[in-house]
Amino acid sequence: SQQGEEDPQALSIQEGENATMNCSYKTSINNLQWYRQNSGRGLVHLILIRSNEREKHSGRLRVTLDTSKKSSSLLITASRAADTASYFCATAPGGGADGLTFGKGTHLIIQP
């Protein structure tokens, strides 16, 4: 079953604009991660934020985490055509080897 739910399901913006996508989850987590997937192939890890962190930056990416609302957001600034991809949030449970639980993803299209 999918724990995370990304919103929106699809997003189309102009190159240079900022893209924001959101993720909600249901149970307590150890960390939350964002991955990118191009054309249905392998996923690439973007950023990991731990449950005791509220915000994290990596290059043009900014991730926030609100554990009280069980939600996270991913902001991509100054978007480029190469950012066109599907973006997934994935949650790691509080302990154990239960794997990551992924949402259905947000499909981002950057118009040149």
Next chain:
Amino acid sequence: ETGVTQSPTHLIKTRGQQVTLRCSSQSGHNTVSWYQQALGQGPQFIFQYYREEENGRGNFPPRFSGLQFPNYSSELNVNALELDDSALYLCASSSQGTRSEKLFFGSGTQLSVL
């Protein structure tokens, strides 16, 4: 690009057959996990192997089984294939053992069951 390689890249099987998918983990990684991704969905956790032992499993039936070898490479075996097994199968490696930390994914094997 990660150092995780999967083979084959594409595979077509018939319902009822058996299939074996292979994965070579990134150098230095001792943990391999497998995910199934149906079209339009996010990946779903099948199981994880750490030091040749299965140490975590998702909600998949026993006909999904695996192995991890001393060099940390891994196999996913699926018996009695069903049409719903058609999906992209992703292998991921990490060095974290039982903790769900950053994963390095391969490019996947696209399985079609007819």
